[in-house]
Amino acid sequence: MVVMKMKFPFQKRVKLAQGLWLLSWCATVAGATTFTLGCVLKTELRRRAEVMDNADIHIVPNTLMIVGLASLGINYFASKICQDALDAGRFPRWKNFLKPYFAASCFFTVLMLLAVIMSYAMKGSLESSLKIGLRNGIRFYKDTDTPGRCFQKQNIDRLQMEFQCCGNNDFRDWFEVQWISNRYLDFSSKEVKDRIKSNVDGRYLVDGVPFSCCNPSSPRPCIQYQLTNNSAHYNYEYQTEELNIYLRGCREALVNYYMGLMNTIGAGVLSIFILQGSVLVSLRFLQTAMEAVAGKENTEIETEGYLLEKGVKDTVMEYLNPVLKFFLLTNQVEEGATTSGATPATT
Amino acid sequence: MAVLRVKFTKTKRDKLAQVLWILNWISVVTGVILFSLGLFLKVEINKRGELMAERDIQYVPNMLIAVGLIACAINFLGGKICYDCVDTTKFLRWKLIMLPYIICTFFFTFCVLVGALMCYSMHGELEESLDLGLTEAMRFYKDTDTPGRCFLKRTVDLLQIHFQCCGNNGYKDWFQIQWISNRYLDMSQKEVLNRLRSNVEGKYLMDGVPFSCCNTNSPRPCIQQQITNNSAHFNYEHQTEELNLWMKGCRQALLEYYVHIMQSIGLAVLITWLFELSVLTGVRYLQTSLENVLRQGDPNSESDGWLLENSFMETARTNLNIIKSLGKNNQIDTSNNGDPNINVPSTSKAHYGPDNVPPKQITEDS
Numbered sequence: 001m002v003v004m005k006m007k008f009p010f011q012k013r014v015k016l017a018q019g020l021w022l023l024s025w026c027a028t029v030a031g032a033t034t035f036t037l038g039c040v041l042k043t044e045l046r047r048r049a050e051v052m053d054n055a056d057i058h059i060v061p062n063t064l065m066i067v068g069l070a071s072l073g074i075n076y077f078a079s080k081i082c083q084d085a086l087d088a089g090r091f092p093r094w095k096n097f098l099k100p101y102f103a104a105s106c107f108f109t110v111l112m113l114l115a116v117i118m119s120y121a122m123k124g125s126l127e128s129s130l131k132i133g134l135r136n137g138i139r140f141y142k143d144t145d146t147p148g149r150c151f152q153k154q155n156i157d158r159l160q161m162e163f164q165c166c167g168n169n170d171f172r173d174w175f176e177v178q179w180i181s182n183r184y185l186d187f188s189s190k191e192v193k194d195r196i197k198s199n200v201d202g203r204y205l206v207d208g209v210p211f212s213c214c215n216p217s218s219p220r221p222c223i224q225y226q227l228t229n230n231s232a233h234y235n236y237e238y239q240t241e242e243l244n245i246y247l248r249g250c251r252e253a254l255v256n257y258y259m260g261l262m263n264t265i266g267a268g269v270l271s272i273f274i275l276q277g278s279v280l281v282s283l284r285f286l287q288t289a290m291e292a293v294a295g296k297e298n299t300e301i302e303t304e305g306y307l308l309e310k311g312v313k314d315t316v317m318e319y320l321n322p323v324l325k326f327f328l329l330t331n332q333v334e335e336g337a338t339t340s341g342a343t344p345a346t347t
Numbered sequence: 348m349a350v351l352r353v354k355f356t357k358t359k360r361d362k363l364a365q366v367l368w369i370l371n372w373i374s375v376v377t378g379v380i381l382f383s384l385g386l387f388l389k390v391e392i393n394k395r396g397e398l399m400a401e402r403d404i405q406y407v408p409n410m411l412i413a414v415g416l417i418a419c420a421i422n423f424l425g426g427k428i429c430y431d432c433v434d435t436t437k438f439l440r441w442k443l444i445m446l447p448y449i450i451c452t453f454f455f456t457f458c459v460l461v462g463a464l465m466c467y468s469m470h471g472e473l474e475e476s477l478d479l480g481l482t483e484a485m486r487f488y489k490d491t492d493t494p495g496r497c498f499l500k501r502t503v504d505l506l507q508i509h510f511q512c513c514g515n516n517g518y519k520d521w522f523q524i525q526w527i528s529n530r531y532l533d534m535s536q537k538e539v540l541n542r543l544r545s546n547v548e549g550k551y552l553m554d555g556v557p558f559s560c561c562n563t564n565s566p567r568p569c570i571q572q573q574i575t576n577n578s579a580h581f582n583y584e585h586q587t588e589e590l591n592l593w594m595k596g597c598r599q600a601l602l603e604y605y606v607h608i609m610q611s612i613g614l615a616v617l618i619t620w621l622f623e624l625s626v627l628t629g630v631r632y633l634q635t636s637l638e639n640v641l642r643q644g645d646p647n648s649e650s651d652g653w654l655l656e657n658s659f660m661e662t663a664r665t666n667l668n669i670i671k672s673l674g675k676n677n678q679i680d681t682s683n684n685g686d687p688n689i690n691v692p693s694t695s696k697a698h699y700g701p702d703n704v705p706p707k708q709i710t711e712d713s
Contacts, residue, residue, distance in 0.1 A: 144567075210568060219497070235531055
């Protein structure tokens with residue numbers, strides 16, 4: 001049961017080979033583009049690595065880089081094969097190479113599609129990683145004298161100013177954390193002692209936010225402290241005030257940024273996937289058409305090309321059987337062997 | 348005595364023409380680069396246009412844009428000329444144009460050099476413009492309800508955050524202006540009224556700065572208010588505290604930024620100038636060697652190429668004489684009574700017929 005049989009007269013074969021050569025060079029450039037896009041995504045993820053708890057999301061750019069490099073090789077060989085295809089003397093030397101080549105190419109092309117699907121599927125993982133990372137960042141904001149955490153304040157401040165956000169979910173996260181270090185608190189003052197006694201953990205909590213939450217678009221000078229106290233500031237009502245500090249949470253801002261980036265990259269990679277797929281399909285048709293010519297005297301006859309000789313299921317089993325035999329221990333009773341019991345299959 | 352005479356065989360001439368063709372096309376690309384550098388500088392200056400007072404600084408990017416476009420045109424023409432110079436018959440088409448073209452290009456390279464030098468000379472004008480512009484911007488910081496100035500607060504805040512600077516010369520500039528609008532001051536409070544009465548102009552002055560002056564590298568939360576009051580904050584000494592606010596003034600920060608851009612652009616223009624000069628030298632050699640070949644008659648022979656036919660002084664003298672005589676076309680020569688034909692010896696051999704006997708002179712009295 002042949003899959004997708006097509007007739008190929010000589011002229012059509014020639015045109016297919018020429019078109020495929022051009023297409024494979026375009027696909028090489030596309031493969032380099034995929035690699036570059038993977039590098040760009042990885043760089044962007046690494047820039048904010050301090051506010052991410054785990055590096056699970058890095059599997060997307062890593063896959064893109066591997067696929068980009070692999071497609072460079074795949075398309076290089078594709079162009080060489082189609083150059084030799086029309087020469088009946090040179091084509092047979094590719095015979096043994098083609099079966100593993102197609103297996104590897106299909107694997108990497110499917111991997112490309114998987115990378116795009118993963119970039120959408122891993123949104124939840126990215127969000128939870130950012131949630132934990134930001135929570136730690138806010139908690140260790142005050143520890144500018146602890147080695148290993150002394151740059152947290154700088155990172156969080158720069159993050160909030162660049163992404164125009166405040167806190168984890170929103171600015172109220174700062175009310176629950178002591179973000180002023182004890183080094184700068186006057187413990188002899190009554191007000192400080194009252195605040196520390198007012199909660200179980202003995203933390204100095206204020207209804208204030210750091211300066212990096214301030215919105216430059218506000219018409220009035222920034223109100224950072226006593227945010228919930230309307231009477232502390234003239235002509236101020238915190239329930240309706242929207243321009244004073246950033247209202248967006250940093251987790252939402254970062255997730256939107258990265259999902260936007262991955263959507264753009266995903267769209268590009270999808271089109272590259274279609275290009276790569278068409279290269280492989282054309283190469284398969286050319287190969288089967290040329291194989292029918294081999295051994296004939298007149299090389300200009302019309303031949304048939306097809307995608308798969310057997311049906312899809314049979315072809316898959318044909319490829320998977322050697323792999324399964326390699327990995328599985330199959331019970332085989334060897335002819336002539338008198339001992340019973342399982343003997344491991346030889347590779 | 349020619350200046351820098353070089354012998355050119357036919358193959359050498361052809362190679363020179365081909366190399367010059369390629370170099371001219373590279374020069375077209377450098378012309379495009381000059382144009383885009385000028386455009387970039389113009390965009391950068393306009394981006395901060397609100398912070399600059401009206402000064403004559405637009406001439407530098409405009410000059411670069413003009414020079415870039417003219418360089419493209421001149422080198423495009425030069426490429427066409429050099430392409431045709433391989434063939435002596437095609438060279439005849441361009442023969443008359445080549446010398447004026449070389450002279451024009453020579454003066455144009457002067458313009459390129461002037462453009463490069465202008466990049467370095469803009470320093471003083473820019474500093475003055477920034478000084479005045481920043482002072483004005485800080486004065487109108489609080490006027491977020493006045494049309495035309497309502498975005499100045501945002502501009503100044505973003506400038507101070509991005510360039511990591513505070514005030515004009517330093518953060519103390521903010522102590523001398525009222526940067527909090529009256530709309531947000533509680534006039535019924537005693538403290539506010541005291542501050543307003545404490546100075547002649549009735550301004551609400553304080554020793555505080557906007558939040559955009561805060562330094563992100565500071566280990567402690569930012570101290571914006573009562574900066575000069577050591578007792579207002581725990582463990583704080585404002586004379587030694589360097590990390591709390593940005594110490595650099597915005598005028599200096601912006602000046603450094605623009606000077607850096609213009610130094611890079613000036614360097615690129617200087618390199619372009621040297622390149623143009625070398626291409627021009629090559630074209631001059633090609634022109635003189637091809638003209639000498641035409642004079643000798645044999646297109647395959649060797650010929651000489653030079654920069655100037657006579658020595659530098661003689662060429663200068665002859666050119667000055669030509670320029671002087673250009674102005675004398677309409678002047679009457681007052682010697683010899685204005686008659687230009689007196690005392691001019693007859694050098695022409697008149698043909699008086701087959702005997703070649705001059706006719707008798709008819710005297711007046713016969």
